[in-house]
Amino acid sequence: MTNSNTTTGPIGIFDSGYGGLTILSEIRKSLPEYDYIYLGDNARAPYGTRSFDIVYRFTLEAVNYLFDQGCPLVILACNTASAKALRSIQQNNLPEIDPTRRVLGVIRPTVETIGKLTHTGKIGIFGTPGTVKSGSYEMEIAKLYPDFTTVTHACPMWVPLIENGEATSPGADYFVKQEVERLLAKEPDIDTIILGCTHYPLLIDKIKAYVPEGITVLPQGELVGKSLADYLSRHPEMETRLTKGSSCRFLTTENADKFNESASIFLSHPVTAESITL
Ligand code: DGL
Numbered sequence: 001m002t003n004s005n006t007t008t009g010p011i012g013i014f015d016s017g018y019g020g021l022t023i024l025s026e027i028r029k030s031l032p033e034y035d036y037i038y039l040g041d042n043a044r045a046p047y048g049t050r051s052f053d054i055v056y057r058f059t060l061e062a063v064n065y066l067f068d069q070g071c072p073l074v075i076l077a078c079n080t081a082s083a084k085a086l087r088s089i090q091q092n093n094l095p096e097i098d099p100t101r102r103v104l105g106v107i108r109p110t111v112e113t114i115g116k117l118t119h120t121g122k123i124g125i126f127g128t129p130g131t132v133k134s135g136s137y138e139m140e141i142a143k144l145y146p147d148f149t150t151v152t153h154a155c156p157m158w159v160p161l162i163e164n165g166e167a168t169s170p171g172a173d174y175f176v177k178q179e180v181e182r183l184l185a186k187e188p189d190i191d192t193i194i195l196g197c198t199h200y201p202l203l204i205d206k207i208k209a210y211v212p213e214g215i216t217v218l219p220q221g222e223l224v225g226k227s228l229a230d231y232l233s234r235h236p237e238m239e240t241r242l243t244k245g246s247s248c249r250f251l252t253t254e255n256a257d258k259f260n261e262s263a264s265i266f267l268s269h270p271v272t273a274e275s276i277t278l
Contacts (some may be wrong), residue, residue: 007101008241009070010035010249013077014062017045017163019198020077021266023106024248026221027075030229033244037069041278042254042262046159047080048128048197055130059085060093061278063103072241075228076105079196079220080128083107083136102238109227110194110220111140114148117216118192121148124183126207127196129154137196151190153183159199165265167202173210176203180210192216202266251276 011031013024017040024038039062041047047055059081066074076082082105089103114123125137132154141150157175166172184190193215195201201219208217232239250273252259259273 006241007070007072007098008243009072010037010243010247012036012063012066012069012071012074013038014059014066014074014081015040015076015078015198016047016058016080017042017159017199018262018266019159019162019200021263022198022201022219023075023077023221023224025267026225027228028225028248029222030225031232032246035243035245036248037066037071037251038248039066039251039276040253040259042252042259044253045163046128047078047084048130048159049156050080050130052084052130052134055080055084056088058278060089063089063093064097065276065278067097067101072101073238074101074103075224076103077198077224079106079198080130081105083127083131083134104228104231106198106220106224107136107140107196109224110196110218111137111144112227113218113223114141114192114194115145117218118148120189120191121145122187122189122191123148123150124187124190124193125150125152125196126155126158126179126183126193126200127152128159129156131196137194149187151183151187152196153179153186155179155197155200158203159197162199162202162265163262165262167206167265172203172206176206177210180207184212190215192218195219249274253278 086105132152138150256273256275
């Protein structure tokens with residue numbers, strides 16, 4: 001146990017790979033004054049097709065690494081990790097490791113937003129096979145809105161398409177159209193679709209092109225940024241432990257040059273990552 005409520009440091013942002021960069025950008029827009037460390041477990045991505053136990057173990061290793069870097073607060077900017085590892089880490093590991101630190105995910109803030117958006121109460125979720133299989137969105141939505149209907153749909157081809165730089169290629173249209181049609185065939189009255197994978201905002205233009213008018217397509221970055229700002233305003237004991245130098249370090253478990261090149265698909269500015277081992 002490293003129990004130290006005087007630890008000050010950056011906000012840790014974790015994802016299996018590059019998708020969390022879409023969340024990082026939006027968080028930094030909402031909260032530019034803080035220091036950040038982004039960690040992508042690129043060497044072991046994708047997580048979306050991995051078992052519960054493996055995602056939990058890998059995510060815990062990453063959280064511990066970010067704690068060792070001095071982060072008082074870690075955001076799991078990955079739906080798969082939020083779905084499969086967050087609760088266990090919060091309930092079983094944090095009390096042991098350091099009860100004053102916090103780990104937050106992206107599913108809860110996303111679900112909190114949808115009540116304001118839907119009229120039909122019929123919600124569609126696109127996610128990785130892991131997120132869909134976990135049933136996390138259905139559970140969270142049922143807790144807050146027991147009358148809503150939630151329909152989830154796994155899109156196993158979307159992350160590889162994006163990671164291979166094919167998000168804007170004509171070939172991507174085939175897979176986007178196919179999954180949109182499959183989701184809507186399950187429930188035609190859906191009026192709100194959550195992009196429940198942090199990679200998917202890179203496909204948002206194509207997704208919107210195949211989704212009928214009147215359906216809201218919701219990416220998570222902006223709402224996660226706002227939710228974090230709200231959290232920090234309600235938790236001064238955490239806010240005062242976060243250092244403010246507007247910096248951002250990028251860490252990857254893959255080769256740093258490879259990360260720098262691929263990160264440019266997700267970010268509008270160049271990055272210089274450091275390679276680390278978990
Ligand atoms: N970015 C992850 C998520 O939000 C998915 C990527 C992966 O499969 O590793 O679920």
